[in-house]
Amino acid sequence: MHELNCPTCNTPSQYDFKNYLLVCSFCSATFRFHLDSGEKEVYNDHYIIPTTMDAGSVKNLVQEWLRRMHHQPGAISKEYFITDIQGVSIPHWVISLEAHTAWKGLVRKSGKIFEGNNVRNFIEEHGNFYRSYRWCVSSRKNIFEYWGLDRLHVPKEQIRVDWDGFPLDSTFSRGRITESKGVERSAYDVKEFFEYKFANGLPILDIEIGEEEAMRRARIHVDRYHFELAKLNVDSLIDYETLFEIAGIQLIHLPIWEATYIYSPDNFLRHIQAPKERNLVFEGYTSGVLKGELAVIRQDKLQINAMICLALSFFLMFLGVIWHSSFFLVSIFTLGVAGVSYYISSVAKHRAELEKEDKQAEMPQKSGAGKLGKSAA
Ligand SMILES: [Zn+2]
Structure with missing residues (x-):
């Protein structure tokens, strides 16, 4: 930390020079400090979107979300425990751009029912599209410092997203559970x-990355997205190009809320299964659920089933020893059920791990879903 006088209000304050932009804690002025020349350059395009939520309303929303996701809404208060709620204002570079894509x-x-990749079975097509x-x-620097922020883009097309940038307008309007009043804008x-x-x-989190890197990364993200969009048109993409027009760049602090809950079933399973932490991410303006993890998934239930059957099998075997040998037969059958349950749960778990990245909360997509790509630059 180093002491500097603010270029606007001249108040001395401590700053971390590792940050790309510095913000005065007295007058909120934002500026760059050039270490080599000692020059201070005021940065004016710095904005913030105020949050409309507080910890109490986030808690209510988590409970409402759980009620909608759970097959027994009445059990929510006994089985789900919210352990942490954190709000944070995260700086983002917001790049207004148009991307023009041509494909062939x-x-x-x-x-045609000809077999094989006979050239006569294919026709060449080409097209172009643009989106802003x-x-x-x-x-x-660390996009993983909060849960779920590394993949916020949810396109309406069936595309696997493997980039961390996202379009502001369709992201900050999706996943709303309740109609929030006063957020029509x-x-x-x-x-x-x-x-x-x-x-x-x-x-308020510090600004660590500069706009040049942000613009380069935005191009990479959109290029990859449009490449996937172009592929949807054809069976085999043979040429592709996206050109960019960047209209402007601004720095905006975005409000994000993260909630953590644990699930602990209200029966004897509570003693068998260790509670697992699950997360939810809300955007703090329209209160949309950007990402959510469900608590009980099928393989958990199957694993519990396997454990119960295994215990039962041993008990029946014990009865077989001390009472009647026919219990051995039932014991073997139960052991078989345990084995099958365990096998299915392992297969399901393996599959779930493969699909984990694509897993999104099955929230009704309201106004946001159709807006993708239509935002004005
Ligand atoms: Zn100041």
Whole structure:
């Protein structure tokens, strides 16, 4: 930490020079400090979207989400325990860009039943499309510092997302559980020039990454997304190009809430199964669920089943020894059930691990889903 005088209000304060931009804690001025020249450069395009939530409303939303996801809504208060709720204001570079994509590929002719990849079965097609985005790239070095923030983009197309950037407009309007009043305007429209008071009590995270890196990463993200979109048109993509027009870049602190809960069933299973932590991520403007983990999944139940059958099998074997030999037969059958349950759960677990990255909460997608790509630059 080093002491500097703010270029705007001249108040001396401690700053960490590892950060790309420095923010005065007295007047909220944002500036760059060039170590080599000692020059301070005020940065004006710094905004913040105030959160409309507090820890209490987040708790209510988590309970509402659990009620909707659970087959027994009445059991929520006895079986689910919210252990942590944290809100945070995370800086993002928001790049307004247009991406123009041209593609060429081969499409299999319909109605042909010829076998094999005979060239006459395919026709060449080409096309182009463009979309505009307000593409967000985190200006934090560690995108994993909070759960679930590494994959916030949920396209309406069936595409596997493996980039960490996301379009602001479709992300900050999806996953709403309840109709929130007074949030008809988009998150982008309600942004304020950055001042600490607009954080509404959320901690403000430092700005660690510069805009050049952010723009480069945004291009990579959108290029990969459009590459996947282009592939949807053809059976085999043979040429592809995306050109970018960058209209502007701003720094916006976005409100995010993270909730952690544990599930502990209200029966004897509580003593068998160690409670697992699960997470939910909300955006703090329209209270949309950006990501959520469900508590009980099928393989957990199967594993419990396997354990119970195994215990029962040993008990029946014991009865076979001290009472009547026919219990051995039932014991072997129960052992078989235990084995099958365990096998199925292992297969399911393996499959779940493969699909883990794609797993999203099955929330009804409201207004946000159809908005992708139509945001004005
Ligand atoms: Zn100041």
